[in-house]
Amino acid sequence: MIKIGNAKIKDLDKVVELENEIWPEGTRASKEKFESRLKIFPQGFFLALKNEEVIGTSTSEIINYEPENPPTSWENITDKGYIRNHNLNGNALYVVSIGAVSRSGGGSALISAQKNLAQKLDLKYLILGARISGYDKYCKINKEININDYVKLRREDKELIDPELRFYTRNGLKLHKIISNYMQEDKESRNYGAIMVWENKSKDK
Numbered sequence: 001m002i003k004i005g006n007a008k009i010k011d012l013d014k015v016v017e018l019e020n021e022i023w024p025e026g027t028r029a030s031k032e033k034f035e036s037r038l039k040i041f042p043q044g045f046f047l048a049l050k051n052e053e054v055i056g057t058s059t060s061e062i063i064n065y066e067p068e069n070p071p072t073s074w075e076n077i078t079d080k081g082y083i084r085n086h087n088l089n090g091n092a093l094y095v096v097s098i099g100a101v102s103r104s105g106g107g108s109a110l111i112s113a114q115k116n117l118a119q120k121l122d123l124k125y126l127i128l129g130a131r132i133s134g135y136d137k138y139c140k141i142n143k144e145i146n147i148n149d150y151v152k153l154r155r156e157d158k159e160l161i162d163p164e165l166r167f168y169t170r171n172g173l174k175l176h177k178i179i180s181n182y183m184q185e186d187k188e189s190r191n192y193g194a195i196m197v198w199e200n201k202s203k204d205k
């Protein structure tokens with residue numbers, strides 16, 4: 001069974017260890033950045049645990065989200081990962097990072113935790129910028145294809161071809177916009193990102 005809890009300072013070495021295990025070089029965050037996120041918004045810093053082992057982590061911050069003017073880069077929206085721009089007057093919880101051991105179920109449990117927090121804080125949206133991590137590989141194996149066409153491709157079972165977009169849509173988020181140069185060194189995604197949105201329907205009731 002997966003347990004979700006809030007991270008403490010003493011957990012940060014484990015968090016960094018996991019980050020280095022699961023993320024490609026160029027997309028990993030340093031301990032300093034995690035320390036800053038924990039200091040500024042501890043409520044949004046979750047750990048997923050299985051048999052007392054950390055199998056996933058996720059961090060978030062509050063932003064003001066305007067659908068017609070979505071975030072343009074991860075660096076901007078997250079203050080380069082330090083979240084000093086955390087905005088208590090904002091309307092959305094933005095997922096700064098999420099990472100889990102592949103197919104552990106940790107990823108889905110962490111998305112649920114962030115959604116629950118958005119509801120608890122009475123925020124209208126949960127937002128994140130997804131990598132489009134299957135894009136480069138797909139082009140190399142099949143043929144070069146435009147990113148707008150790629151994100152619509154589906155498998156025989158009707159689920160999206162891209163593994164990360166599939167994961168987020170399965171967890172209730174919808175693709176709002178594709179952004180070029182969303183991340184600086186994300187070769188797998190050819191630096192594209194997808195703004196994914198979940199609307200908190202309990203807000204305004």
Ligand SMILES: CC(C)(COP(=O)(O)OP(=O)(O)OC[C@H]1O[C@@H](n2cnc3c(N)ncnc32)[C@H](O)[C@@H]1OP(=O)(O)O)[C@@H](O)C(=O)NCCC(=O)NCCS
Pocket residue numbers: 022023024098099100101102103104105106107108109133162163164166167
């Ligand atoms: C995306 C991520 C948060 C999902 O968390 P998770 O605990 O694996 O999620 P779940 O078990 O709830 O769901 C699995 C789904 O995640 C998606 N997924 C995205 N990237 C994935 C990956 N690298 N490995 C496995 N699943 C991945 C798939 O849609 C998968 O569903 P599938 O079985 O139909 O392919 C997690 O896999 C992750 O952190 N990936 C990033 C790290 C990474 O890509 N590492 C490899 C490159 S170095």
